Every structure is written in C-alpha cells, then in structure tokens.
Amino acid sequence: MSSKQKILVVDDESDILDLISYNLRREGYQVYTATNGRLAIEKAKEVKPDLIILDVMMPVMDGIEACRLMRNMVEFKNTFMIFLTARSEEYSEIAGFHVGADDYIAKPIKPRALMSRINAILRRNTVDVADAATDKVAIADLIIDRDEFVVYRGSEKIVLARKEFELLYLLASKPNKVYTREQILKSIWEDSVVVTNRTIDVHIRKLREKIGDNYVSTVKGVGYKFELQYA
Numbered sequence: 076m077s078s079k080q081k082i083l084v085v086d087d088e089s090d091i092l093d094l095i096s097y098n099l100r101r102e103g104y105q106v107y108t109a110t111n112g113r114l115a116i117e118k119a120k121e122v123k124p125d126l127i128i129l130d131v132m133m134p135v136m137d138g139i140e141a142c143r144l145m146r147n148m149v150e151f152k153n154t155f156m157i158f159l160t161a162r163s164e165e166y167s168e169i170a171g172f173h174v175g176a177d178d179y180i181a182k183p184i185k186p187r188a189l190m191s192r193i194n195a196i197l198r199r200n201t202v203d204v205a206d207a208a209t210d211k212v213a214i215a216d217l218i219i220d221r222d223e224f225v226v227y228r229g230s231e232k233i234v235l236a237r238k239e240f241e242l243l244y245l246l247a248s249k250p251n252k253v254y255t256r257e258q259i260l261k262s263i264w265e266d267s268v269v270v271t272n273r274t275i276d277v278h279i280r281k282l283r284e285k286i287g288d289n290y291v292s293t294v295k296g297v298g299y300k301f302e303l304q305y306a
Contacts, residue, residue: 080105081105082193084106127145152234221244242282
C-alpha cells in the first residue's frame, strides 16, 4: 500500500531532508522534496502528494503560509499536512492548526517515532469518526456530507479543513450529546497524535467562524455539544 503513496518533504536544511527522505523510502513511500514554501506548492501541484511535511521557518515562504494557501486550493482539501519545526512556542502550534494542519511534530526528529506517526496518519484514507451511523447529517439548514467531504448551510458551500470537518461531523451525528475533550481527542486525533486541549479549542473557534456561532455549545469544564441556539 505505502509504495503507491506519495509524501512531499519541505525543509531548508539538507540534512533534515536527507534523514526524513531516507527513512520514508525505507518504508516504501514515494518521496519528493522542496526547500521552501513556494517550491513546495509548485511540487505539490505537480505530484499530488498524499501527505506534506512542512517545516515552519523557511526562506522565501514559510510553512504556515504555504499550508494556508494550499488549504484554499481544492486539490489539497483532503491532503494530510504535518508541521515539522524546532519552535516550541504555543502561538506557533496554534498558528499551524489555525491554517489546517493535521499534526505538529517538534525537532529534533526521532525517525522511528516519526515513521510511526506518518504510517498511522496515512492509514486513515477515509474519515473515521467514532459513533457516526450515516454518511450524511442534515440538521436545520446544515447538510454535512461525509462522502463528498463538504458542508452546506442553505445553498452556501462551506469549506472546512479536514479536522474541522471531522469535528463537526462527530458533534452533529449526535445532537445534544456532550463530548468531553478526551472523547474528542480520541475520536478525531486518535492515539498517534499528541495534541492538547488548546488544539480542540482552536478548531472549535475556527468552526464557529465558518459556520456561525449558533451550532456548537461549550459545556464549561466538560467539553462541547452540537445544539441549535436561537437568538
């Protein structure tokens, strides 16, 4: 399976590119490289990778901007994107998830751990949301279509990043059910990705910005639920 999967690695440090590329090829992946965000977009358009690993700090165009631009392109809507960076500040992590990253891995790189993470992510070729009984959820003016990976509010088509879609689908599949942060982490990010409660809050905020504030409620100290709220 992995021999048919393509991974684009983007970093301005040649030793990092060599290390990651070597380990990925050992796993059977097709590997492509770029040294900045602008070249990454060009290469991604050419090879259509299944996963993109982006360094944050790079010349010409950084990883955050490259991810943001690609998430707005229809051909990369379902492409997995991972940030790889030496930066440990919280705002950098939040910025990464804000533009649609699927994961965030800190340097220095531990090859075995990195390969395990990548293998787990690429095994999820389809959205796998726990407790989802159907492939389409229609509530009030929202239609959430899991097959087409799109959301409609009335006649308006709303573009969501992969994790935002999975989060909305999970909550909307059982209206008024309260999902704890732990349940959300396990269902959406699984055990292969290390994220924090802050990550969930960022995704909820982005979701509300895109679909409106009257669908997802915060249950203080517990988690979130899908609940229509009328003014």
